[in-house]
Amino acid sequence: MTAPMPLLRVEGLSKTFRMYHLDAMLHAFEGVSFDLFKGEFLLLRGHNGAGKSTLLRTIWRSYRPVAGHVWYQSGLGDIDLANAADVDIALLRRREIGFVTQFLNARPRVAAQDIVAEPLLLAGYGQAEALEQARHWLDQFGVRPELWRAYPSTFSGGEQQKVNLARALILPQRLLLLDEPTASLDVGARAALVRRLRDLKSQGVAIIGVFHHPGDVAELIDREINLATRVVSEQTEREDHVAL
């Protein structure tokens, strides 16, 4: 019998940033390799500045790596996220890969319930069903009903984060990237997040997460990676941000 293929195979991945003012390169992380299977939860560890967020953003392809591959088994076939066309990355972000940070991208004059319902509408759900589910998840994460029709741009940091999570987790993705999603949450919302992640994991969603307090998700963790200390060198290389 052949071994199952991982959902994600990260191979020799390295990312450097050019620091123009110093004419130097900062190596955010180097030679990172790991496999991630369906339904697995991988914790990224490392001190401040070790490159955890940058690694997540490189997998999400906000950044292009300077070396390595991110093989991803998508619903449409295998693809190297490190080298894929922008149009494919945009499609995967809409359908298969989620990225949750601690910041809500609150658009002006869009109500909380509409922000949360949007992924369902894009996936073809009817308006009534999408709104009902949006309210369910706002409720689960502890957003008070009187805020559901309000605009999140005026919400507190924690309230914005709850809207963010409700939207990001309303539909199961194949791969979920979490960058400190519990940063400004109260106890009830943390518990709701853990319940939702447990549920998504049991549905086969693969998760990579950075947590300031990994104890919050201890019961979910299958494996950990500790990112090593970064190095600064004076060599110069091409700058390689992409504007997605």
Ligand SMILES: Nc1ncnc2c1ncn2[C@@H]1O[C@H](COP(=O)(O)OP(=O)(O)OP(=O)(O)O)[C@@H](O)[C@H]1O
């Ligand atoms: N856009 C950028 N341009 C230049 N340097 C960057 C950029 N983004 C991150 N860095 C640098 O890369 C290194 C890794 O940053 P990163 O945010 O990935 O660390 P982290 O492990 O997530 O840290 P923390 O635990 O403090 O959130 C840091 O030294 C940071 O200054």
